[in-house]
Amino acid sequence: MKIYNNILETIGNTPLVKLNKLTKDVEALVLAKVETTNPGNSVKDRMAVKMIEDAENAGLIKPGGTIIEGTSGNTGMGLALAAIIKGYKLICVLNDKQSKEKMDILRAVGAEVVVCPTAVEPTDPRSYYSVSRRLAAETPNSWYVNQYDNLSNRQAHYEQTGPEIWEQTEGKITHFVVGVGTGGTISGVGKFLKEKNPNIKIWGIDTYGSVFKKYKETGIFDENEIYPYITEGIGEDILPKNVDFDVIDLFEKVTDKDAAVYTRKIAREEGIFVGNSAGAAIKGLLQLKDQLTKDDVVVVLFHDHGSRYVGKMFNDDWMRERGFLEEEVKTAADLIEKHGNRPLVTVFAEELVSHAIASMRKYGISQIPVMKDGKFVGAIDDSHVYQLLVDNPALRDVSIATVMGEPFPIVKESDTLEQLSKLINKQTPAVLVEKKDGHFHIVTRYDIIASLS
Ligand SMILES: Cc1ncc(COP(=O)(O)O)c(C=O)c1O
Numbered sequence: 001m002k003i004y005n006n007i008l009e010t011i012g013n014t015p016l017v018k019l020n021k022l023t024k025d026v027e028a029l030v031l032a033k034v035e036t037t038n039p040g041n042s043v044k045d046r047m048a049v050k051m052i053e054d055a056e057n058a059g060l061i062k063p064g065g066t067i068i069e070g071t072s073g074n075t076g077m078g079l080a081l082a083a084i085i086k087g088y089k090l091i092c093v094l095n096d097k098q099s100k101e102k103m104d105i106l107r108a109v110g111a112e113v114v115v116c117p118t119a120v121e122p123t124d125p126r127s128y129y130s131v132s133r134r135l136a137a138e139t140p141n142s143w144y145v146n147q148y149d150n151l152s153n154r155q156a157h158y159e160q161t162g163p164e165i166w167e168q169t170e171g172k173i174t175h176f177v178v179g180v181g182t183g184g185t186i187s188g189v190g191k192f193l194k195e196k197n198p199n200i201k202i203w204g205i206d207t208y209g210s211v212f213k214k215y216k217e218t219g220i221f222d223e224n225e226i227y228p229y230i231t232e233g234i235g236e237d238i239l240p241k242n243v244d245f246d247v248i249d250l251f252e253k254v255t256d257k258d259a260a261v262y263t264r265k266i267a268r269e270e271g272i273f274v275g276n277s278a279g280a281a282i283k284g285l286l287q288l289k290d291q292l293t294k295d296d297v298v299v300v301l302f303h304d305h306g307s308r309y310v311g312k313m314f315n316d317d318w319m320r321e322r323g324f325l326e327e328e329v330k331t332a333a334d335l336i337e338k339h340g341n342r343p344l345v346t347v348f349a350e351e352l353v354s355h356a357i358a359s360m361r362k363y364g365i366s367q368i369p370v371m372k373d374g375k376f377v378g379a380i381d382d383s384h385v386y387q388l389l390v391d392n393p394a395l396r397d398v399s400i401a402t403v404m405g406e407p408f409p410i411v412k413e414s415d416t417l418e419q420l421s422k423l424i425n426k427q428t429p430a431v432l433v434e435k436k437d438g439h440f441h442i443v444t445r446y447d448i449i450a451s452l453s
Contacts (some may be wrong), residue, residue: 006085011038011045012160016168016299021269022262026289028175028296033165034323035303036274040077047184048078051145052086061143069093069145070132073102074233074304078111078403079145091139093132098232101308108428119228122238125254147182148240155190165189165299173200175292177285179277180204180212180251180299183243185301190247197283205277205284206251207259210235212243213251230256230322232312233277233303237323253286257324259283260313263306267314273306276313281399286324294448322360332420332433333413335451336441346371346419346433349378349401353388354402367430367444370404378404381429408432408442421448 004010010068020169035043055061066089066122067079076092083090085392090111094103095118103113114135116128117202124130136144150338176193178186190202206212207228214222225291226237254262263279266272281300312318319325345363349354349372356368360382367381380400388395390404395403409423420443423431430444 007039007081008045008049012050013164014038016165017272019113019270019300022343023286026286026292026298027294028154028289028292028298029429030285030298030300031169032278033161033168033269033299033301034272034274035301038078039305040074040079040081040113042074042275043301044074044304044312045078045081046160047147047153047156048075049082050159051147051150051152052079052082052088054085054152054155055143055145059087063143064141066091066139066142067145068132068136068139068142070128070145071147072194073098073106073308075147076102076111077109077143080106081109082186083422084110091135092134093128095128097228097230099308099312101311107449140143146240147184148236148242149245151241153182153184154191154242154244157185158192159188161185161301162189166193167212168301169297171196172297173296173299175201175203176206176294176301177203177281177288177298178372179275179281179284179294179303180206180236180243180248182240185303187242187244187247189301194247201249203288204248204251205234205281206253207231207235207260207280208253208255210253211237211239211254215239216245216251218247231259231274231276231280232309234280234296241355250295251410252287254280254283254287257322258323259325260319262286263309263313265318267306270300270383274302275304275306275309277304278302279313284440289386314345326385330417330451331413332411332415332417332431332443335417335420335443335447336413336433336435344369344442347380347400348372349399352397353380353385353400353403354396357385360385366446367408368441369408369432369440369442370400372401376407376432377401378406379408379430380404383429408439410434411443417448417451424448 014035014037017034019030036044058061068091070093080090092111093114094105095116097118106113116131120127122129136142180186186204193200207229209227211225259280262283263276286298346369349370369376370378408430424445430442433441
């Protein structure tokens, strides 16, 4: 029988998958190291088990003890699986920026979850760094993991992830690209690969709001670089001991919006359902594509599974609220959608100007198409009528035909917002949309503005 003795034995040997569509403009071969096939659905299973086993060997944790960690979720999941198999209790301390899915998943695998505010200094007693340390000090027979400074973290990647990538690419890898949080993945993999071939480039992906890039480039830990951001799993407001700046050649920052948009693109264009830091990594790689040639073999690591982000980056409302959604091109049909069931208000050329004014007041509208013999023969709008009446109040009682302007242009339902906005100007405040059923609707300057805001 080919069996595993427990779930921890299934960690690792994750697939390396060629990317095709997203990277079509990149000359190099781009391969994704997809870490979602680990039992905890993230790369972090590897280091979680390694950290516990090293702590056991060092006598830091005893049978029946409690493991305590400040974790954004994935490390917690790996620790939870190992804690179950090895018989420990687990308390995970998370900040309130982490998705609810991550918290629910941790609870599902038996962890106790403590949530702390994000918007406080790391040294603040409410921060998740401080709370984790305090809980560790207060809980008997407990061990504080500290994935940031615990070097078993990067050692796991030096021993497992790095060699896997080297073997899977048959030593042909030229670039390794990955999001950086604790620094464990990049530093462990980077060290292994550089020992095999010092020419391999190691590129770290960072966020706006994090200290890494500036520190790498200037050696300055600049507190002005720190501010809250949305991207999950990468970027830091501290310098974890696991980040080995010597093996990292450069950092590239990616915006929250781009990271979110590209997370969705990986799912939709490659069929690979992965998390937010994967989106950041791919976008960062695309930003750096001019540094790559056709002979290069790039490995980009995707840390975790997309299911942890279904309430966030994969949720249209969440994306829209943050202005992250790249809406499809709007057409005339979209613009009339809201008032498409109301009949178009028109006036006849023979009616008096005073009737047109009454209609505008009644329906709260500013322009009306004018009809004669079933055709659009003109149009009037309130600013034009206002000017005429100020100059000559008697014009109230003449026919609309005598004062009306040119008829509004007629467009098709499929015409784009861009085409419509070219037609609408000071003289032409609206267009008429001809529907497939032969009816007409109006799109005004106001409708265009409202759809853009
Ligand atoms: C989703 C995700 N991406 C990226 C990272 C960064 O990996 P590392 O901590 O090894 O630098 C983490 C780590 O917390 C993560 O959870």
